[in-house]
Each structure stands twice: as structure tokens, then as C-alpha cells.
Amino acid sequence: MKVEHRLRENRDFRRVFNRGRSSATDKLVLYWARNRGSNFRVGFSVSRKVGNAVQRNLIKRRLRACFDRFLPELLGKPADFVVVCRKNASQATYQQLENDVLRLLKRAKFMI
RNA sequence: AAAGUAAGCUGGGCAAUCGCCGGUGCAAGGCCGAAAGGUCGCACGGGAGGAAAGUCCGAGCUCCAUAGGGCAGGGUGCCGGAUAACGUCCGGCGGGAGCAAUCCUAGGGACAGUGCCACAGAAAUGAAGACCGCCGAUGAAGGUGCAAACCUUACAGGCAAGGAUGCAACGGUGCGGUAAGAGCGCACCAGCGGCCUGGAGACAGGUCGGCUAGGUAAACCCCACCUGGAGCAAGACCGGAUAGGAGUGCACAUGUGGUGGCCCGCCACGCACUCGGGUUGGUCGCUGGAGCAAUCCGGCAACGGAUUGCCUAGAUAGAUGAUUGCUACUCCGCUGUGCGAGGCUUGGGGUGUCCCUAUGGAACAACAAUUUCAGAGGGACACGGACAAUCCGUUUGCAGCACUGGAGCACAAAACUCGGCUUACAGGCUUGCUUUCCAC
RNA sequence: GGCCCCAUGGUCAAGCGGUUAAGACACCGCCCUUUCACGGCGGUAACGGGGGUUCAAGUCCCCCUGGGGUCA
Numbered sequence: 001m002k003v004e005h006r007l008r009e010n011r012d013f014r015r016v017f018n019r020g021r022s023s024a025t026d027k028l029v030l031y032w033a034r035n036r037g038s039n040f041r042v043g044f045s046v047s048r049k050v051g052n053a054v055q056r057n058l059i060k061r062r063l064r065a066c067f068d069r070f071l072p073e074l075l076g077k078p079a080d081f082v083v084v085c086r087k088n089a090s091q092a093t094y095q096q097l098e099n100d101v102l103r104l105l106k107r108a109k110f111m112i
Numbered sequence: 113a114a115a116g117u118a119a120g121c122u123g124g125g126c127a128a129u130c131g132c133c134g135g136u137g138c139a140a141g142g143c144c145g146a147a148a149g150g151u152c153g154c155a156c157g158g159g160a161g162g163a164a165a166g167u168c169c170g171a172g173c174u175c176c177a178u179a180g181g182g183c184a185g186g187g188u189g190c191c192g193g194a195u196a197a198c199g200u201c202c203g204g205c206g207g208g209a210g211c212a213a214u215c216c217u218a219g220g221g222a223c224a225g226u227g228c229c230a231c232a233g234a235a236a237u238g239a240a241g242a243c244c245g246c247c248g249a250u251g252a253a254g255g256u257g258c259a260a261a262c263c264u265u266a267c268a269g270g271c272a273a274g275g276a277u278g279c280a281a282c283g284g285u286g287c288g289g290u291a292a293g294a295g296c297g298c299a300c301c302a303g304c305g306g307c308c309u310g311g312a313g314a315c316a317g318g319u320c321g322g323c324u325a326g327g328u329a330a331a332c333c334c335c336a337c338c339u340g341g342a343g344c345a346a347g348a349c350c351g352g353a354u355a356g357g358a359g360u361g362c363a364c365a366u367g368u369g370g371u372g373g374c375c376c377g378c379c380a381c382g383c384a385c386u387c388g389g390g391u392u393g394g395u396c397g398c399u400g401g402a403g404c405a406a407u408c409c410g411g412c413a414a415c416g417g418a419u420u421g422c423c424u425a426g427a428u429a430g431a432u433g434a435u436u437g438c439u440a441c442u443c444c445g446c447u448g449u450g451c452g453a454g455g456c457u458u459g460g461g462g463u464g465u466c467c468c469u470a471u472g473g474a475a476c477a478a479c480a481a482u483u484u485c486a487g488a489g490g491g492a493c494a495c496g497g498a499c500a501a502u503c504c505g506u507u508u509g510c511a512g513c514a515c516u517g518g519a520g521c522a523c524a525a526a527a528c529u530c531g532g533c534u535u536a537c538a539g540g541c542u543u544g545c546u547u548u549c550c551a552c
Numbered sequence: 553g554g555c556c557c558c559a560u561g562g563u564c565a566a567g568c569g570g571u572u573a574a575g576a577c578a579c580c581g582c583c584c585u586u587u588c589a590c591g592g593c594g595g596u597a598a599c600g601g602g603g604g605u606u607c608a609a610g611u612c613c614c615c616c617u618g619g620g621g622u623c624a
Contacts, residue, residue, distance in 0.1 A: 006429070013429085043429065053165090054525055061132090061433045068131060069434080094434065 005067075007043030007080055016043075016082045023107045027092055029084040030104040040074050042067050042081045051090040059085055062094050066101045073111050 007013065020033030035041065044063055046056040063083055067074070089097070105111045 045429085052524070054523095057430095057525070058433080060429090061431095065131080065434050098434090 005039065005041055005071075007041040007082065012041075012080060013043055013045070013082060016080050020080070020082075021108070023104050024086075025100045025103060027086055027089040027097070028100050028104065029086065030101075030108065031082040031084070032108050032110070033080050035078050035080045040077050040079050040081065042083065044083050044085075046085045046089075049087055050085050055090045059089055059097075062097050063101070065094070066098045069098070070101070070105065070111065074105075077110060079110065 007016075016031045016033045020031045022029060022031045024030070042064075044060045046059055048056075050056055050059065083101070092100075102111070
């Protein structure tokens, strides 16, 4: 995932949490908000309650791989996303995570 | 072979496609940015661990003075060595556990001082003290006696052996000794001190001596040694912005800060509060090092030395993921086959009981009959194990092969870098030693 | 990533190394009241885990576990 698609600053995260809208499944929560740029950005938040460092890193890598797959359809849409993981996300396979991300993006009307 | 014990190694493998993060070479222009700087192309090659973890110690490195003096505080604590250093490691000593291999051991000082030792107990450290108890030699009172002496009382007094308390009671056991006792004397044992021998030393062995000294220092403490503080969010550089403001208070070195325990010393300088304003960009530090591997040499070992070869992550919301094939290991299910085991049936054989047949012996004086015993043959019923054949079934349990399908595959991820310690860990492999058994 | 702190009933919390580990709120039972509340009496319930020092550990030492704080 390229640098311009990453959400990096703490104030950006806070802005998405405060101003944005949200939707959730049992494993993931998606927050989104419009931004002033010309492209989308994504940030991931996995707390220590989800698991140890190995499990948290694995989840983040898999979520990044999900967004890589949906990259062509998201390209050019000016929005910031934050994906928050819930506890049972540590047991999920890649396919389950991808299904959840797709459902959430459809619900947020960013994908058809 | 089994049981045990110690140490070491490994931590699935081979590939394909799409992505992520560094590096090297070529190319030299575009894009982003105010700038510093970043990014984009092609090719090649690289990309988590033994604990990367916990952050418990030690070092390098950086800043504070080149890290200085004193006090306080903290740490370590048998001896010798290794090391850059250590609370680590190696070798030994003492003590403890084990048949043994081996393992454990914060293991200096309790005559420098202070504190504490609850409850119980007479008494918990001062050579003090006596509840039950022992004694009545000596003294006293009484009695018997001519006297010597003996008896009684347990009053004066003597004792600490035995009982009782407790984690612990002022050396232990035995003999002598005594009125009863006591290191009072002796022997052995434990402990203490001196001397001798061995050893580098901790210490060990021997000998002599006086006869005896509670525990606790992971209580304060004493002694010896070590220790300045902070930490890569350290710190350095580049670029930008704002500001060199306003008000109030203190002050001219006796002040404030650096300096984060205090004092001295050193360095720098007006300082504190309120109001107002601004920044939270980039690069370096950042990976060639007390580095790794092999061989040889020195050393019991930790480790050291020499030669040759090798380069092996460097992110910053934080780089390893997705899809797929083959394969190793473990488990589960299904199908088929064989073996073993189970069940049914049949066959021959066995044992027991009953009946029949003939024979022989015994009981009655004899014969017959009867009763009883023995083995033989035949029949019926029952029994359980083994053998052979056939069939059934794979429900339960065991072993192996092939095929197909599924699941699992530990603990856990660098964040400046090393040396250790501690903790977590599926499975697999190797080696040494000890004890017991078996075979030769 | 570095550096610190804490852990005692359901909750908030005391506790020099020495009895049966205070206390408050909550909970349960009884009394009081026509009833509820208030009040009174009684009761249940705890030292995060594992080693070590000590005669004796909630307390002292070491190692884990789980919470919390802080930095530019």
C-alpha cells in the first residue's frame, strides 16, 4: 500500500472518529469521513486486547491486503477510513476479513 | 533394554504470480515542496528470533564539565580465574539432598554497638534464674544413747541430674565422683583458640591448650569492593515560522539556571508569573560489529591467540501478506485387502454325570440273585479350552499397506547496538555419564 | 521504545514480622414498625500466583501475572 493511501497522523484519526460515520460487524468497525485531498486514505487500529504483537501485525497485514484488492474501485474517492478491530478478529481467516470489509464498504456506499 | 541424569542442536522444506521495505549498479530528466529534502524508471540481489519477549543486571554510544571532592543513597559478598564489564560464566572449597551419575546453596562479620525472639515457660542473654523436683554432707530444732553415733523435721541452706514449656534452655554420650550434683575429673565426639604441615587461596590434616561461646544482619548496622545523573523520544545538523513583545513582582551576585538527593566546585546568565503568538517538517544518529564461519595452537574449563573466507533486516500508524502447487510430521474419518482377535455352524478328540453290555475282584458257608468297586466298549446330556474348516461382522480393541478427504503444525516478531540473566515453547535429533536387569 | 507506580471480601480501603487479618458501604437473617425507610443485634465473604529468608511472611528478598501513569 502506497504512502498516500495511509492515514498517519493522530489528529486525522481523531477527526474521523469525531466527525465521521460508522458501521460494524462482529469482527470489525469501519469509520469514514470526507477529506480535502483527491484520494482515499486508510488507517488501522488494533488494540492490545485483540492479541499479542504477532497476531496484531498479522491482522493489519491482512486488512491492508484487502484494501489492495479493492484499490481500483476506491481510487479517486476523497475519503478517510479507520478500521477498528474487535476481540474476535484474531480468530478470523483472511477470507472472513475480506467479506466483512466488503460488506462494510458496500454499506457505506463506496462500493456497489 | 529399562529407569535416571547432564549437555548440545533444530524450530518444516522447495517453488510460481500479485503486493510491501531497504541496498547496489545504470540512467540522468520529470513531478511534489517555501526550503531542507522526498519521489518516479530499468536490472540484480536481500528482508525477524532462540528467545526478537520480560526490562532484571552489565557495557559501548550521546548530552550534562574532561565526570571532579565530601556526605547521603544503592548494589555486591567463600576462594581463584575468565571478561570491555557484570549480580554473568568456568574451575575449586565448605554445607545439604541422592545408591550413584548429578543437583541445590545471598556462603563475610553476632566478644563494635543497638534492636527483636509473640504464646508458653521459673528463666529468652545477664553466666541471670528455680515451678515440680533431688539432697539434708554442714548449721538448726527434736528424739534415742554414758559416749561415739544414729533417726526424724525439711527451717537455714546446697544442686540443676530428671520432669514440664518452647523453633531454641548455656556443649553431647559414657564412666568415675558426690549428701545430691556439676567439665569437678577422664575417654570419645562437636565447637573455639594457638602452633606445625600441605595448598595460590577458600580450606584440609595433625598436634597442643583452656574447658564452652543461643538465634536473627533477605532487622538497623560494621567491614571490604563497586557506584555521578539521564537516556537514541539521548543528541547533532538543515530548513521554516514566531519572538526578540506587554503587564506585575523580585533582584545586581548573598540571586537564578545547567544539576533530577544535599553541600562544595565548575559553566552560563537577570529571573518568575500572567496575557498574546508560533512549532509540532526533513536528514543524520542507523547498522562492518567486544561480528559470523572453518582450521590450527595454548588452557582441565570459561576463554584467549593466529590464518583464511564471508557481509547477514534497518521500519517510523511501523516493512513478510494474498492466491496456488508439490512435499515432511501428527491426528481423525471413509473405502478396499491381508493378518490377528471376536461370534455362529460343522468335524474329530477330551472331561464329568447317568444308562446299557460283557469281564474281573469283594461282601454272604456255597450256588443263584442282589449290592458295591475297577477298567473296557457303546449311547444320551452337560462343560470349557485348544485344533481344523466354513460363514458372519468390522459394534469394541490391536498392528500394517495403498487410495481419497479433512484438520492440526509450539512460544512468539527487530525499534540504537552488544554481553548475560529470567520467563514461554509443539515436535524432532545427537552425545556423555550413573544404577539395575539380560545375553555372550 | 524508554522510565516509573500499584495489587487485601462484591466495592472503597486500614494493617511495627507474632491472637481468630481492622473498618465503612453492599448482601443475608432476626428485632423494632400497621408497612417501608431509619435504627439495633448477629452472620457470610479477602491478602494476584510461585519460590526463598525466618521458629513464624499480607508484611522482607527474587521471579512471573494483571492493571495504571509518564515522555518529544
